Amino acid sequence: MKIDPQSPLPKYHQLKEIIKDSIKKSIVKPNERIRSENELVKIYKISRHTVRQAIGDLVNEGWLYREPGIGTFCADRLSRTSGKTFIIGVISVVVSSYIFPRIIHGIDNVVHPKGYSIVVGNANHNPEKEAAHLQDMINRNVDGLIIEPTKSALPSPNIKYFQKLKEKGIPFVMIDSYLDELNSSYVCVDDVLGGYLATEYLLELGHRRIGVIYKSDHLPSTKRFQGYKKALKKYKVDYSEELVKSFTLPEDKNPTSSLIKELFKIKKPPTAIFCYNDQIALQAYKTITKLGLKIPHDVSLVGFDDSDLAILSEIPLTTVAHPKGRMGKKAGKMLLQLIESGNTSRPQQFVYKPRLTIRDSCKPIR
Amino acid sequence: MKIDPQSPLPKYHQLKEIIKDSIKKSIVKPNERIRSENELVKIYKISRHTVRQAIGDLVNEGWLYREPGIGTFCADRLSRTSGKTFIIGVISVVVSSYIFPRIIHGIDNVVHPKGYSIVVGNANHNPEKEAAHLQDMINRNVDGLIIEPTKSALPSPNIKYFQKLKEKGIPFVMIDSYLDELNSSYVCVDDVLGGYLATEYLLELGHRRIGVIYKSDHLPSTKRFQGYKKALKKYKVDYSEELVKSFTLPEDKNPTSSLIKELFKIKKPPTAIFCYNDQIALQAYKTITKLGLKIPHDVSLVGFDDSDLAILSEIPLTTVAHPKGRMGKKAGKMLLQLIESGNTSRPQQFVYKPRLTIRDSCKPIR
């Protein structure tokens, strides 16, 4: 391993990686001396200052410790993790959604027996609040983070915080969404497949005019919409702009009602509607009923998430199952492993295959 | 303040102390720029390297943060000035209920702007888990606690923990329930009045056979039941044991379905049913519908909480409004005041007067 002066990464950064690597690969073991500063200077042909900067960082991050007059040593994992706070941060888009409590419950289940507590942060759809919470969690020295990113379909203004987490060696797991640039750990559902399954089901029932409502700044939502388009293509059904409605407002101010009204104003209104989540689906349900149409007789309706709401509604809702609790557990387990391995493991990624839960809100077309 | 080259302390160390001092004495306030590196070089007649070493240390220790191209700033590390942890614990009976997220949201709203973070604990209906969380929160030196006690209608096995909190001077606010013995701060709704209002409404509609379902180990629930009895008495309607059903299982395993079936097996079945919360009410709804009865035509139904579920159900549910978010805010505000007054204030108690939200699930008796 050498240091490349042309690399965009600073030399001290490269050296840090080299040293960390040799620790990760157990080339140097805990409490074993690493090469002296002057040796490193000669080996890598860099200045002593640069070497000191790299080592200083690693000491601060808990990888090494120095003994004046003796040398620099590899810290053992115990002392590397002894600064643990046993706090796990969970930053969520909205705490008041029906998904959040299940996720928390799942995380709590795996994390509490190991002595960790959960600190919650409510981004409330606001990237700035998300940033504030991220900084706060960093300041609090959380052992790890589980994040459901806000406005995930847009370029995140908070990437620098995620990179900061990486630099600081604080492991994190994203939930529901992920940022391509980061190559981080995440757990999510295959939303494209979910959207596909929902749409396919409606197509199989003979529907050809299928409306769709999605939230354009929400990554899972846009993927569900992609799945919708994919299914139409597969079934050679024309894609029609007028059947597609999207919005960006926070869910609690969503314009579903007027979107639905627009959908039924067009010449050939839809015979079925796919909503990107159950909350929206049930509001659609309300509006459709108010328009004097019956579900499933006149209009078929598919939601997403399989929330409690779906079962409790008058006509139980056909919906795509979202393994909320299991995702929480999975995210918790991933994070624990990352924490306990000293964040040295490869990023872990898990994608749940969604299934359609067929209830009574859809009917073959007349 | 100057730097003494003769001092046994290294110069960068002296500079660190100077900077820390100016932060401690609020000469520079959080997020305010400190002097640039070059200014410090001139002022203290030391090299840039030395300045960078001092600042680098303080950044690592959380006193400062740097912004390339802009300057170096005082961090608002919260716990620096006081022994405070700026953590508020929230222990809830079930995190996965529909009440919890609203409460959290309310608490977060008032508490986050003041720099506090929320640690959640999920008792999951289990007093032992509650105890574990209480002990954990004490160990973590939380600045205050908000607790929704488990099995609140029974003598609490965890009183000793609450007394420990008092001894340690850790303020806490109970939510929804309270323990008489403690004379603690709490915020709740007048559940007796709520139960009374619900029952009175049904009585005014002419109902005389009013069934009731409640959870006998849950204080608010038993109070709602008391309100039910009070209303019957006021209207001189005989109280009938066979119309009263109760259970103790966790809500997610509740036996509502069979309880409802029992209620409609008796000779003179009820014409109306009051359920102690909306979740139960909606399950009752399902079962009643399955029995071939129509709501509100054959049976009137009243819930409690005014949850999202209540609006979304087929026949919007008449229910007693529970100010979830406002209660969270109130509890947060109370706790902040207790914390900031050094827990010297009298215990504060706030009781919300509930109101009946009349929707479509009730009808005058035929």
Place this chain on the structure above:
DNA sequence: ATAAATTTGTGCGTATGTATC
């Protein structure tokens, strides 16, 4: 016991790069 060698710690000077305003 001492001196020499090694290793980290402190400190200075200088140069160039990059981000921001």
Place this chain on the structure above:
DNA sequence: GGATACATACGCACAAATTTA
């Protein structure tokens, strides 16, 4: 573009701690 601020990098010198010849 220019000024300013922090970031990276090199080289040198000496001090303090420790080991070893």
